[in-house]
Amino acid sequence: MKLTRITEWLDRALDVPAFDDVSNNGLQLSREDCEVHRAAIAVDASVRAVTAAANAGAGLLIVHHGISWGGGIRRIDGGVYRVVRAAIAADVAIYACHLPLDAHPKLGNNAQLAKAMGLRRLRPAFSYHGNVIGFVGVSARVKTVEIGGCGFNVPCGLVGVCSGGAGEFAEEAKRLGCGLFVTGEASWGDVIAAENCGMRMVCAGHYATETFGVRAVAAEMRRSLKLPVDDLTEELA
DSSP: OBHHHHHHHHHHHTTGGGOOOSBOOEEEEOOSOOBOSOEEEEEEOOHHHHHHHHHTTOSEEEEEEOSOBTTOOSOOOHHHHHHHHHHHHHTOEEEEOSHHHHHOTTTSHHHHHHHHTTOEEEEEEEEETTEEEEEEEEESSOEEEEETTEEEEEOSEEEEEOOSSOGGGHHHHHHTTOSEEEESOOOHHHHHHHHHHTOOEEEOOHHHHTSHHHHHHHHHHHHHTOOOEEEOHHHHO
16 A cells, blocks of 8 residues: 555544644655555554564654654754664654644544543543644443553542543643543643642553553544554553
8 A cells, every 4th residue: 555545544534634732743754665565553663663663664754753843853863863774774754743633533542532531521621732632531430440550449539541641731730520531641840730729630640641542543544444453552651
């Protein structure tokens, strides 16, 4: 399958152009061979991820955290150089999708995280750089959930969800009437702010909460594009 066909499908499926993001979303590194017979997914565009994708025979690596941010790659040195060198040597293209993959109402980290927690009647919440990326939803019963080795009880009532490093939204979750706010990680200041306002916050791990989106994308690619896609998230955890 042509690389351009896959990346155009990803752009449309994830509504990439609709987001103003610090990540330069989309195809960040191309490849010599325009045909892709296998893809792989990971959370981060690391040397380990590129190597694992190459070992799996993948010509395209799809990640949440890519290598090009803000004004783009100004210098190819240090860690970025090592990733680029590994990808070019193995002829592995890199596609990144940051905020669109947090916010997507079906395939996104937060929609999938809410689904795993049994939340219903989701509505968007928590604006980051002008993009609403999280959700609040209703839990109909008390449920025990485990995410990335972190076990916790989801209470009945309204619950807020925002993956990654979103501890700053704990106070907003309290204002929205949530009895629980789930994120990946939080600064100490955000932990104290949540404590002071009486918001119960669970930090289930930045990485663990952001495996959901790429996994959902992989499943949709297998279904819609009939393309083999390897899930590297457990191997790289």
